[in-house]
Amino acid sequence: MSGLRPGNNVWMILVFLLVIAASSRPVAAQERIQVILQFDDTWRSQYYNALPVLEEYNFTATFMPFVIDHGRGFGGNQGSYMTWDEIIDLQQRGMEIGSQGWSHPEDMTKLSEDDIIKEVIYSKDELEKHGLVIYGWTYPNDVWNKNIMSIVKETYTYSVPQSYMYERRLVPKDADRHSLEGTAVTNELMSEFRAYLEGVDKNNTIILIYHEIENTGGKVVKPVDSFREQMKYLYENGYTGVSFRDYFGLAEKEPGMSDHEMTLRIAIALVLIIFTLYVFCMAGK
Numbered sequence: 001m002s003g004l005r006p007g008n009n010v011w012m013i014l015v016f017l018l019v020i021a022a023s024s025r026p027v028a029a030q031e032r033i034q035v036i037l038q039f040d041d042t043w044r045s046q047y048y049n050a051l052p053v054l055e056e057y058n059f060t061a062t063f064m065p066f067v068i069d070h071g072r073g074f075g076g077n078q079g080s081y082m083t084w085d086e087i088i089d090l091q092q093r094g095m096e097i098g099s100q101g102w103s104h105p106e107d108m109t110k111l112s113e114d115d116i117i118k119e120v121i122y123s124k125d126e127l128e129k130h131g132l133v134i135y136g137w138t139y140p141n142d143v144w145n146k147n148i149m150s151i152v153k154e155t156y157t158y159s160v161p162q163s164y165m166y167e168r169r170l171v172p173k174d175a176d177r178h179s180l181e182g183t184a185v186t187n188e189l190m191s192e193f194r195a196y197l198e199g200v201d202k203n204n205t206i207i208l209i210y211h212e213i214e215n216t217g218g219k220v221v222k223p224v225d226s227f228r229e230q231m232k233y234l235y236e237n238g239y240t241g242v243s244f245r246d247y248f249g250l251a252e253k254e255p256g257m258s259d260h261e262m263t264l265r266i267a268i269a270l271v272l273i274i275f276t277l278y279v280f281c282m283a284g285k
């Protein structure tokens, strides 16, 4: 076998090792099946009862506040809604913030043009003034008309016009980003929750919409243990909770992350080169 000259082997093995080094990545969260998690109305219970569970499973989610009354209480219900500091903290912890308007009106179709603009456009401006990065909008009470929708489309990257209670809606991967339909998660049983996830795969997902995460009871109030059980089920069955931002890949990659990854790859490649050269030098002696 005189054809196998050491010089050829060195290059073949080097190329082989370099290909392995360049293509190796940590096991990515993207390999899990994505489920979009949306939290409406900025209930403070989401911050205290849902956020720790999301962080435990490394999930992201989109929180949709309306602008007024943060830190002042809404309708005399002092302290039921998150403060600005809490909303900003959500973003700093990797969660996404969207808008659900300025005042969460009962019926936006009954508003004047000026008030519609305040709800749709000024709410985004106000959130951004607080340093929040806003991509999405969800309609208060699922009420809209063509005029409102056209303003929303001009202002936001995506929007959620409709949510259904007790009814699962699948969202195809290539769905129109302004026709997204959510599934309101209420006080359903785990068997019903599992049925919601049927058909959720690489091509379809579901938008699970939560309101209060609290043990107070009520139609759209999710008990804390039940919420935890649902997140645990997702995690243990190969799903991952994601924000719309992460689902659509809207955020630019953090420069620090890619630099770090690049440095790591160069280091691995250098170690492999030095090791290989060493082995062949020793073998040649």
Ligand SMILES: [Zn+2]
Binding pocket: 040, 041, 100, 104, 140, 141
């Ligand atoms: Zn709402």
